[in-house]
Amino acid sequence: MKHLVEEELVGQAYGEGSDDAGRHLEACGECAQAYADLKNDLAEMKPIEAPARDAAYGERVWGAIADSLPVYEPRPRTWFGMGLIRGLSYAAAGLLLAAGSFYAGSRWQQGRTPTTAENKPPQPKRNARPIVVVVLGDHLDRSERLLVELKHVDANNAEMMPPLRKEARSLLAANRICKADAKKVDDPALQTALDHLDHLLNELANQPGGLNAASVSRLKDEMDADGLLFEVRVLRSRTRNRDLRFTDRMSGGAA
Amino acid sequence: MEQMGGDDQAAIRAVLSGDKNAYESLVLRHSRTLFRVAYRITGDEADADEVVQDAFLRGYRKLGTFEQRSNFGTWIYRIAVRCALDKVHHRRGDDESRVGEESDPEENEVQVSDRAPGPDRLLLSREIAGMQEAAMHCLTPIERAAFILRHMEDRTTEEIGAALGIRPNAAKQAVFRAVQKMRRRLAGLRVNT
Numbered sequence: 001m002k003h004l005v006e007e008e009l010v011g012q013a014y015g016e017g018s019d020d021a022g023r024h025l026e027a028c029g030e031c032a033q034a035y036a037d038l039k040n041d042l043a044e045m046k047p048i049e050a051p052a053r054d055a056a057y058g059e060r061v062w063g064a065i066a067d068s069l070p071v072y073e074p075r076p077r078t079w080f081g082m083g084l085i086r087g088l089s090y091a092a093a094g095l096l097l098a099a100g101s102f103y104a105g106s107r108w109q110q111g112r113t114p115t116t117a118e119n120k121p122p123q124p125k126r127n128a129r130p131i132v133v134v135v136l137g138d139h140l141d142r143s144e145r146l147l148v149e150l151k152h153v154d155a156n157n158a159e160m161m162p163p164l165r166k167e168a169r170s171l172l173a174a175n176r177i178c179k180a181d182a183k184k185v186d187d188p189a190l191q192t193a194l195d196h197l198d199h200l201l202n203e204l205a206n207q208p209g210g211l212n213a214a215s216v217s218r219l220k221d222e223m224d225a226d227g228l229l230f231e232v233r234v235l236r237s238r239t240r241n242r243d244l245r246f247t248d249r250m251s252g253g254a255a
Numbered sequence: 256m257e258q259m260g261g262d263d264q265a266a267i268r269a270v271l272s273g274d275k276n277a278y279e280s281l282v283l284r285h286s287r288t289l290f291r292v293a294y295r296i297t298g299d300e301a302d303a304d305e306v307v308q309d310a311f312l313r314g315y316r317k318l319g320t321f322e323q324r325s326n327f328g329t330w331i332y333r334i335a336v337r338c339a340l341d342k343v344h345h346r347r348g349d350d351e352s353r354v355g356e357e358s359d360p361e362e363n364e365v366q367v368s369d370r371a372p373g374p375d376r377l378l379l380s381r382e383i384a385g386m387q388e389a390a391m392h393c394l395t396p397i398e399r400a401a402f403i404l405r406h407m408e409d410r411t412t413e414e415i416g417a418a419l420g421i422r423p424n425a426a427k428q429a430v431f432r433a434v435q436k437m438r439r440r441l442a443g444l445r446v447n448t
Contacts, residue, residue, distance in 0.1 A: 007431045014405055014430070016412060041438050045387055047407040050294035050303070057290065058283035065308050066279070069315050074273045145316070148309060152341045154420070 004031045009038050068141045139174050140236040143197055146171060147229045150204070150220060155213040165211060168204035175201055193231040200228060263327040270318060278318075282311055285328055289335040295403045296339035297346075298388075306342055310335035329414075336400060336418040343396040383441070390440035394433050401426055402433035 004012075004021055011017045012025065012035065025032050146167050153160050179194045200223060207215050223229060262280065269277035286307055293306035314331045321330060391399055400419060404410040410418070416426035 006435060010431050010434050011427070016427075038434075038438075041441065042406065042434070044383055044441065045406060045437060046384060048295045048298070048388075048403070050291040051300055053287050053290050058286035061286045061304075061307055061311065062279045062282045065282070065312055065315075066275075068312060069275050069278065071273055071275045072271050072319070074271075145312060148312065149316070152309065152313065152338060 003028065004034070006034075006038075009035050013038055013042055068145055070142070136178055137236065139171070139178055140232055142167075143171055143175070143201075144229065144232045144236060146201075146204075147223060147232060150216070150223060151229065153216060155216040155220075161211040161216075165205055165207075168201045172198070172201040172205050189231075190235060193228070193235055196226050196228050196231065200226075264323060267318060267321060267323070267327060270315075278311075278315060281314075281327060281331070285331055286311075288328070288332065292332065292403070292408060293335055293339045295407055296336065296400050297342050298391075302342050302346075303339070306335060306338045309338045313338065333418040336404070337420065340396055340400050340419065343399070386441055387437070390437050393436050393440055397421070398429050398433040398436070401429035402437070405430045406434075 004024055008017060008021050009031070012021050025035055146164070149164060149167075153164065175194060175198050179191070179198060182190045182194055200219060203215075203219055203222075204211070263284070266277045266280045289307045289310055290303055293310075294300060294303035297303050297306060310331060314334050317334075321327070391402075394402065397419060401415050404415045404418060405412075412423045412427045412430070415430070416423040419426060419429075421429070
């Protein structure tokens, strides 16, 4: 008779043993004794008791993270999401509107005096470069979240890299606005932290050949060596009550 | 439980529609479970608190990828286990040096009859708890987490594999190795009468 090995006994003890192992235990006194010993040992291994957390614990956790959470942009509703019939009725209404507009437009065009560019009334010039406002507290929140993500990212999981890179690019633009304006507020600690952040974001966003396990590991080391996450957390707590807004005119939306 | 799952789904839909405060109900509902498993894996209260926060932050960021048919509780639990494991990995250097100091089995050996009732038994329980804690330091982080999830959290092999990001068979092996090491370490405690 072939006796059960310890691994099979452990599986059996946790309710994941095979039927054959169960039958063997009923028939074999030696294995039954070994199994009883194992059960005794397992019974002695008591669960680790976690310190009590009261009913308000969840509220404290929420209070600690709520400010750091960005708001999700509502997803555009899909045809299927709206329901096929509703979708089709919208489509029909849209077509009707387009046809009506086309007809009205062509009628209007027929009775209209041609206008040249010269006799058009002068239009006020619109500023082509939008103003971007970066709130420092929000920027530090987002930076902290990225650093925490980087700290915990599974470097071997290639799927995790593109979102990190995308966020780093977005933050890099905002960081440069903050850096430029930080000089005006004469805050050396802020300037130093933003410099460190700039360096790291730049590497994250523009690493030649993309991010891989080695580059992520190096960046984590750099981040730890600089104590960057700590620096950002300190600055964030300092700026929490100061609504510092840095403004720049640029061609893209960074904030 | 089904109602809870339905509440979770409604909250997730609200968050993804732009109502970030809807996430609060998820945090309130699952915080204590996450704290318990985080504490068991990290063995440190402050680390466990940090793990809970990190897990919810990470969960929020990934909420867009969450499958609506899945169970949020299971999903966020897995994230918390990963965060806790990351924390342990990070601290591992310190832990290893501590294990080296405490790993002499002779030094820790306490031999008491395991059938003795009364105050002796109480004392023995405390000794066992201390020894168990020391024995758990012999485990690798994966073995420790797998053992905790199996022995203390009643998770199946498949669930353990999913939480630790390893195949079920590897999870089963990790549990077995952990039990084997723990039994060897604790064997010195008992003299059967």
